[in-house]
Amino acid sequence: MSLQQMPRLFSHIMVRTDENVPNWFLDESSRFTLKSARTFFLKPGVPCGWGKLIWSSDIPPSKTLVLWKFFHGRLPTDQHIQNKGLHICSMCTLCEKHEEFIHHLFFECPNALYIWQIFLLLISLIRMIFFILLRVKLN
Numbered sequence: 001m002s003l004q005q006m007p008r009l010f011s012h013i014m015v016r017t018d019e020n021v022p023n024w025f026l027d028e029s030s031r032f033t034l035k036s037a038r039t040f041f042l043k044p045g046v047p048c049g050w051g052k053l054i055w056s057s058d059i060p061p062s063k064t065l066v067l068w069k070f071f072h073g074r075l076p077t078d079q080h081i082q083n084k085g086l087h088i089c090s091m092c093t094l095c096e097k098h099e100e101f102i103h104h105l106f107f108e109c110p111n112a113l114y115i116w117q118i119f120l121l122l123i124s125l126i127r128m129i130f131f132i133l134l135r136v137k138l139n
Helices: 003-010 034-041 049-054 061-071 078-083 102-108 110-138
Strands: 013-016 021-024
Touching: 049 061, 102 110
Parallel strands: none
Antiparallel strands: 013 021
């Protein structure tokens, strides 16, 4: 948040003199809630549908956190660490030929592409087995 945006934030918080209690005017109850803060900071019209997909009880929280970091560009890659001001020699841990950054790790690295192919093959096999079992059960 920039300094120019700070007055916008504080304009919704006011201390009432009769109770000497801060009130948050973005919520009907005048109480601060995370939901009201999220609504305040989220730009109108920006869909956040992927959040419902990854923040699910079907996905373990540790995996969800990795997905969240991926979507927000917060995975601790060499590039991310360098952006924080630490100068390190960057090398992809999978192929040891290119700099380590998110796009390379997931979409360009030959070893990562091979892993994705195996992953997709396994998903195809699971789907095929599921449909065979379903067909056998129906007959």
